[in-house]
Amino acid sequence: EAETLLGTRIAQLLVRRLESVELVEADDLRETRRGAGGFGSTGR
Template sequence: MLEPLRIQIGYRGEIQVCLLNTDRNKAMDFKRGNRIAQLVIQRIEIASFARVDELTESVRGTGGFGSTGGFAAP
């Protein structure tokens, strides 16, 4: 599985793609303008956590693990 490329917010340089053909029997031919990559722009949230001694009660927590999937018996 390919790992996503993460580009930092302050980066202002060119984004390039490195290609590697691993097929020993078929050559690949690329020309300027060919679409070879995909860019997805997505916001990344950074969470901050607070340690607590105990959690408050919740309706979702009363049925146990997997009970909120819509298939549990009432």
């Protein structure tokens, strides 16, 4: 059993998962139902 005080440094490395994404360049964007209300629209 071990006790660690708040603020005690216990690690030198943080391992995080890195998602791999594929970027696709588009010449034009089609209108979508989601974007039909305009930028930031709540639909009201």
